[in-house]
Amino acid sequence: MPTSISELHYIDSHTGGEPTRVIHAGFPELAGTTMAEKRASLQHSHDWVRSASVNEPRGSDAVVGALLLPPSDPEMDAGVIFYNNVGYINMCVHGTIGLAVTLAHMGRLATNGTARIETPVGNVEATLTGRNFVTVENVPSYRSRADVTVDVPGYGPVTGDVAWGGNWFFLVEQHSQFLLLANVGELTHFCTAIRQALRNAGIAGTDGMEIDHIELFSAPGAGIDADSQNFVLCPGGAYDRSPCGTGTSAKLACLHARGKLAPGQTWRQAGIVGSIFEGSVETRGNTVIPTIKGSAYITGEGRLLSDSNDPFAHGIR
Numbered sequence: 001m002p003t004s005i006s007e008l009h010y011i012d013s014h015t016g017g018e019p020t021r022v023i024h025a026g027f028p029e030l031a032g033t034t035m036a037e038k039r040a041s042l043q044h045s046h047d048w049v050r051s052a053s054v055n056e057p058r059g060s061d062a063v064v065g066a067l068l069l070p071p072s073d074p075e076m077d078a079g080v081i082f083y084n085n086v087g088y089i090n091m092c093v094h095g096t097i098g099l100a101v102t103l104a105h106m107g108r109l110a111t112n113g114t115a116r117i118e119t120p121v122g123n124v125e126a127t128l129t130g131r132n133f134v135t136v137e138n139v140p141s142y143r144s145r146a147d148v149t150v151d152v153p154g155y156g157p158v159t160g161d162v163a164w165g166g167n168w169f170f171l172v173e174q175h176s177q178f179l180l181l182a183n184v185g186e187l188t189h190f191c192t193a194i195r196q197a198l199r200n201a202g203i204a205g206t207d208g209m210e211i212d213h214i215e216l217f218s219a220p221g222a223g224i225d226a227d228s229q230n231f232v233l234c235p236g237g238a239y240d241r242s243p244c245g246t247g248t249s250a251k252l253a254c255l256h257a258r259g260k261l262a263p264g265q266t267w268r269q270a271g272i273v274g275s276i277f278e279g280s281v282e283t284r285g286n287t288v289i290p291t292i293k294g295s296a297y298i299t300g301e302g303r304l305l306s307d308s309n310d311p312f313a314h315g316i317r
């Protein structure tokens, strides 16, 4: 059979240690108009773009992909679909911070400029406040349930809040884990057991959406200048190296709902590797609009090649 080579053009960055791979050319045209429709087209007809670009051997379970598209709304500057090693994520703040720095690298965003970005779950804004610093105004976020207790086999009852920050999170304050990078294996095991227990108990987000991110909190480790430190388990089994911007948004919504965070007050959230996002909220009806600040750095760019004779042309699925 004649060989053909497909080429996906990428720019890589990391945000607080968490990688983002922006794919900006080389993919097929997607059906539909909105980002939600285009995501459905990507998922059902061209899922190889996702797996070829983030799964091994070209990526890893830590990489979040960001397919950069023209916006459907002329008022917006860009559209994006985020995905990972197992499927599609709704919104991704670390990825939006990476995307803003990538747009600057491409000459499409100037310092102090704002990119208005369409996602499948709403519009967000990313403002470049310095070469590597970005402020993201996220989608409306809210706590849907407080103090939900679930029985987790092997661990016993675990209590947490359910909140939306662009993805669904179960946020746990009380537990007996030590949030240290050295404990990532045990933290992953614990969070995976919580996620399964929520599934088994039929506990979900609004509209029955799966709670696919689990977030643990503790006081920050020695020498970390933050209000809190977290560990976030992502849907594909990897942990977020950054403090997770949608998870921080969910946390801010919960703090606000408990009367522990006033509008405009700053919250410094550290992640498990010690990188920090700064967040605050404004209220809008029953929701909050979170603003998350972080930084990203370009780490590479090029073309991902897939040879049609390669058994892993579309990644290890």
Ligand code: PYC
Binding pocket: 018, 064, 089, 091, 092, 093, 094, 095, 167, 234, 240, 242, 243, 244, 245, 246, 247
């Ligand atoms: O920063 O929102 C985030 C995120 C979601 C999944 C990984 N990072």
